[in-house]
Amino acid sequence: MQWFLLGIGLFVAAGFIIRWLSSAEPKHVRKIGMWVVVLSLGVLAAWLLLTGKLAAMVAALVAAIPFLSRILKIGLLWPLLRRMFGFARSGGGRPSGRASAGSGRVSEIKTDYLHMYLDHDSGQLAGTIVRGSMIGRDLDTLGVDEMRVLYVECCGAQDQSQTVLETYLERRPDCSGWQNWQASRDENDNGNGRAGNDYEQADSGFRSGEMNAGEARRILGVSEQATREEINRAYQVLIKAVHPDHGGSDYLASKINAARSLLLQLFKD
Incomplete structure (x- = not known):
């Protein structure tokens, strides 16, 4: 039951995120994306330190470097992707x-x-x-x-x-x-x-x-x-x-x- 409720929550959250991305400005996407990455790494680091798994934390950071570089590239390419997939500005926020x-x-x-x-x-x-x-x-x-x-x-x-x-x-x-x-x-x-x-x-x-x-x-x-x-x-x-x-x-x-x-x-x- 707990997993079922968690799945529904994630599905609803994904819907809100997709809807926000369809009308968000690229600079806001990059800014919020960076904060999400920083907060996620902070929570992970705090948990690993509290559990005494410092070595695992270092290994996780090293393993995350390639993924961070990919995220950065996606952020830089966001204006192009936004245009390709129809996330272009529509006057006054009206749907096209x-x-x-x-x-x-x-x-x-x-x-x-x-x-x-x-x-x-x-x-x-x-x-x-x-x-x-x-x-x-x-x-x-x-x-x-x-x-x-x-x-x-x-x-x-x-x-x-x-x-x-x-x-x-x-x-x-x-x-x-x-x-x-x-x-x-x-x-x-x-x-x-x-x-x-x-x-x-x-x-x-x-x-x-x-x-x-x-x-x-x-x-x-x-x-x-x-x-x-x-x-x-x-x-x-x-x-x-x-x-x-x-x-x-x-x-x-x-x-x-x-x-x-x-x-x-x-x-x-």
Whole structure:
């Protein structure tokens, strides 16, 4: 009976832990995980000392080293795992819905500073920093101050990094005042011409001739064997997700349009 009750308790506890992991921030997971490991080792050490099994304690610590290194690696990879298994941020903590089209597909868009991922099912946008002072960081792990620093760096990029980041910021409730960052920057740049360069950069848009078939497939999230119907279905899902009314941008829409046009041209005889 005792084992039966213990099993039920462990099952319920596991359910709460899984539910918490599905919405927890990566930094909170790492912090709590570290405390759990420290407390567990502390309790184990105290028990071994009280029972006089000091040698066993030393042996246990030595044996635990490989496992601790694995735990550390999992903690460092948590942002990637979180995105792969759908634990991405959903505005306001709302559960992500699933769409009938494009199920299981993820589109990729790369700029000088960012490698972005757009989930077809939920419409969630996530990404990794590939250049600058915070290279390797996941966007979902950045606080508001760090995000502002990244925004300043992207404003100096020669491509559309700023535009893509602004699309992501529109979907971050805690960064709802990001437009003020641009206003402050324009005031600081008064008279030096940098703001004008930003407008020239935004007006330059995207030239479809710069895209190849591989990049087009990554943008739409389709395989090399994708049919016309699959390409058009992926396009419909994505173009709706990046519409300006839904926090998207003209630049992302132009990339998706160019990708669709390029792939459909490959079917022409």
